[in-house]
Amino acid sequence: MFRKIVAILMFVSFVAMSTSGLLMFVINRTSFTLQMHPVHKVFGLVLVLTALAHITLNFRSLRAHAKARAAAITGAMLVVALVGLYAVAMSNSVPADTAAALDALAQKAEQQMEGQ
Missing domain, CATH: 1.10.287 (Helix Hairpins)
Structure with a gap:
Protein backbone atom coordinates (compact mmCIF):
# COMPACT_ATOMS: atom_id res chain seq x y z
CA MET A 1 0.00 0.00 0.00
CA ASN A 58 13.60 0.59 -5.69
CA PHE A 59 17.29 0.89 -4.88
CA ARG A 60 18.28 -2.60 -6.09
CA SER A 61 16.53 -2.11 -9.43
CA LEU A 62 18.04 1.34 -9.90
CA ARG A 63 21.51 0.00 -9.13
CA ALA A 64 20.99 -2.78 -11.70
CA HIS A 65 19.88 -0.21 -14.31
CA ALA A 66 22.98 1.88 -13.62
CA LYS A 67 25.19 -1.10 -14.54
CA ALA A 68 24.10 -0.78 -18.17
CA ARG A 69 26.74 1.24 -19.99
CA ALA A 70 24.32 3.56 -21.83
CA ALA A 71 22.45 4.33 -18.61
CA ALA A 72 25.69 5.00 -16.71
CA ILE A 73 26.98 7.33 -19.44
CA THR A 74 23.66 9.17 -19.64
CA GLY A 75 23.54 9.56 -15.85
CA ALA A 76 27.12 10.78 -15.74
CA MET A 77 26.45 13.34 -18.48
CA LEU A 78 23.40 14.63 -16.63
CA VAL A 79 25.37 14.94 -13.38
CA VAL A 80 28.11 16.89 -15.20
CA ALA A 81 25.47 19.18 -16.77
CA LEU A 82 23.81 19.70 -13.38
CA VAL A 83 27.09 20.54 -11.63
CA GLY A 84 28.06 22.84 -14.49
CA LEU A 85 24.73 24.69 -14.39
CA TYR A 86 24.95 25.06 -10.62
CA ALA A 87 28.49 26.43 -11.00
CA VAL A 88 27.36 28.98 -13.59
CA ALA A 89 24.35 30.00 -11.47
CA MET A 90 26.38 30.33 -8.28
CA SER A 91 29.13 32.36 -9.96
CA ASN A 92 26.59 34.74 -11.51
CA SER A 93 25.73 36.56 -8.30
CA VAL A 94 23.32 39.45 -8.00
CA PRO A 95 24.83 42.56 -6.37
CA ALA A 96 23.96 42.68 -2.66
CA ASP A 97 21.96 45.93 -2.85
CA THR A 98 19.94 44.69 -5.82
CA ALA A 99 19.32 41.32 -4.14
CA ALA A 100 18.13 43.02 -0.95
CA ALA A 101 15.76 45.27 -2.90
CA LEU A 102 14.38 42.32 -4.90
CA ASP A 103 13.93 40.22 -1.76
CA ALA A 104 12.08 43.07 -0.02
CA LEU A 105 9.79 43.60 -3.02
CA ALA A 106 9.07 39.87 -3.30
CA GLN A 107 8.29 39.63 0.42
CA LYS A 108 5.96 42.64 0.19
CA ALA A 109 4.19 41.15 -2.84
CA GLU A 110 3.75 37.78 -1.11
CA GLN A 111 2.32 39.48 2.00
CA GLN A 112 -0.12 41.49 -0.15
CA MET A 113 -1.20 38.32 -1.99
CA GLU A 114 -1.78 36.51 1.31
CA GLY A 115 -3.94 39.39 2.53
CA GLN A 116 -6.32 39.19 -0.45
Whole structure:
Protein backbone atom coordinates (compact mmCIF):
# COMPACT_ATOMS: atom_id res chain seq x y z
CA MET A 1 0.00 0.00 0.00
CA PHE A 2 2.88 2.40 0.84
CA ARG A 3 4.32 1.93 -2.67
CA LYS A 4 0.97 2.85 -4.22
CA ILE A 5 0.68 5.99 -2.12
CA VAL A 6 4.26 7.00 -3.00
CA ALA A 7 3.54 6.41 -6.70
CA ILE A 8 0.36 8.53 -6.68
CA LEU A 9 1.98 11.32 -4.65
CA MET A 10 4.98 11.31 -6.96
CA PHE A 11 2.78 11.43 -10.07
CA VAL A 12 0.61 14.29 -8.81
CA SER A 13 3.60 16.29 -7.58
CA PHE A 14 5.37 15.73 -10.91
CA VAL A 15 2.32 17.03 -12.78
CA ALA A 16 2.08 20.05 -10.45
CA MET A 17 5.80 20.84 -10.71
CA SER A 18 5.99 20.39 -14.46
CA THR A 19 2.85 22.40 -15.24
CA SER A 20 3.71 25.24 -12.86
CA GLY A 21 7.29 25.29 -14.13
CA LEU A 22 6.21 25.32 -17.76
CA LEU A 23 3.68 28.06 -17.07
CA MET A 24 6.37 30.17 -15.38
CA PHE A 25 8.65 29.51 -18.35
CA VAL A 26 6.01 30.51 -20.92
CA ILE A 27 4.50 33.39 -18.93
CA ASN A 28 7.83 34.97 -18.10
CA ARG A 29 6.64 37.66 -15.70
CA THR A 30 7.85 38.09 -12.14
CA SER A 31 4.30 38.77 -10.94
CA PHE A 32 3.11 35.44 -12.39
CA THR A 33 6.11 33.63 -10.90
CA LEU A 34 5.13 35.01 -7.49
CA GLN A 35 1.58 33.74 -8.04
CA MET A 36 2.78 30.24 -8.90
CA HIS A 37 5.51 30.15 -6.24
CA PRO A 38 3.40 28.48 -3.49
CA VAL A 39 2.28 25.68 -5.84
CA HIS A 40 5.78 25.11 -7.16
CA LYS A 41 7.37 25.25 -3.70
CA VAL A 42 4.94 22.89 -1.91
CA PHE A 43 4.80 20.30 -4.67
CA GLY A 44 8.57 20.56 -5.13
CA LEU A 45 8.96 19.46 -1.52
CA VAL A 46 6.42 16.64 -2.01
CA LEU A 47 8.27 15.54 -5.16
CA VAL A 48 11.63 15.45 -3.36
CA LEU A 49 10.20 13.42 -0.46
CA THR A 50 8.42 10.95 -2.72
CA ALA A 51 11.47 10.65 -4.96
CA LEU A 52 13.56 9.72 -1.91
CA ALA A 53 10.94 7.14 -0.93
CA HIS A 54 10.91 5.82 -4.52
CA ILE A 55 14.69 5.53 -4.58
CA THR A 56 14.65 3.74 -1.23
CA LEU A 57 11.93 1.32 -2.34
CA ASN A 58 13.60 0.59 -5.69
CA PHE A 59 17.29 0.89 -4.88
CA ARG A 60 18.28 -2.60 -6.09
CA SER A 61 16.53 -2.11 -9.43
CA LEU A 62 18.04 1.34 -9.90
CA ARG A 63 21.51 0.00 -9.13
CA ALA A 64 20.99 -2.78 -11.70
CA HIS A 65 19.88 -0.21 -14.31
CA ALA A 66 22.98 1.88 -13.62
CA LYS A 67 25.19 -1.10 -14.54
CA ALA A 68 24.10 -0.78 -18.17
CA ARG A 69 26.74 1.24 -19.99
CA ALA A 70 24.32 3.56 -21.83
CA ALA A 71 22.45 4.33 -18.61
CA ALA A 72 25.69 5.00 -16.71
CA ILE A 73 26.98 7.33 -19.44
CA THR A 74 23.66 9.17 -19.64
CA GLY A 75 23.54 9.56 -15.85
CA ALA A 76 27.12 10.78 -15.74
CA MET A 77 26.45 13.34 -18.48
CA LEU A 78 23.40 14.63 -16.63
CA VAL A 79 25.37 14.94 -13.38
CA VAL A 80 28.11 16.89 -15.20
CA ALA A 81 25.47 19.18 -16.77
CA LEU A 82 23.81 19.70 -13.38
CA VAL A 83 27.09 20.54 -11.63
CA GLY A 84 28.06 22.84 -14.49
CA LEU A 85 24.73 24.69 -14.39
CA TYR A 86 24.95 25.06 -10.62
CA ALA A 87 28.49 26.43 -11.00
CA VAL A 88 27.36 28.98 -13.59
CA ALA A 89 24.35 30.00 -11.47
CA MET A 90 26.38 30.33 -8.28
CA SER A 91 29.13 32.36 -9.96
CA ASN A 92 26.59 34.74 -11.51
CA SER A 93 25.73 36.56 -8.30
CA VAL A 94 23.32 39.45 -8.00
CA PRO A 95 24.83 42.56 -6.37
CA ALA A 96 23.96 42.68 -2.66
CA ASP A 97 21.96 45.93 -2.85
CA THR A 98 19.94 44.69 -5.82
CA ALA A 99 19.32 41.32 -4.14
CA ALA A 100 18.13 43.02 -0.95
CA ALA A 101 15.76 45.27 -2.90
CA LEU A 102 14.38 42.32 -4.90
CA ASP A 103 13.93 40.22 -1.76
CA ALA A 104 12.08 43.07 -0.02
CA LEU A 105 9.79 43.60 -3.02
CA ALA A 106 9.07 39.87 -3.30
CA GLN A 107 8.29 39.63 0.42
CA LYS A 108 5.96 42.64 0.19
CA ALA A 109 4.19 41.15 -2.84
CA GLU A 110 3.75 37.78 -1.11
CA GLN A 111 2.32 39.48 2.00
CA GLN A 112 -0.12 41.49 -0.15
CA MET A 113 -1.20 38.32 -1.99
CA GLU A 114 -1.78 36.51 1.31
CA GLY A 115 -3.94 39.39 2.53
CA GLN A 116 -6.32 39.19 -0.45
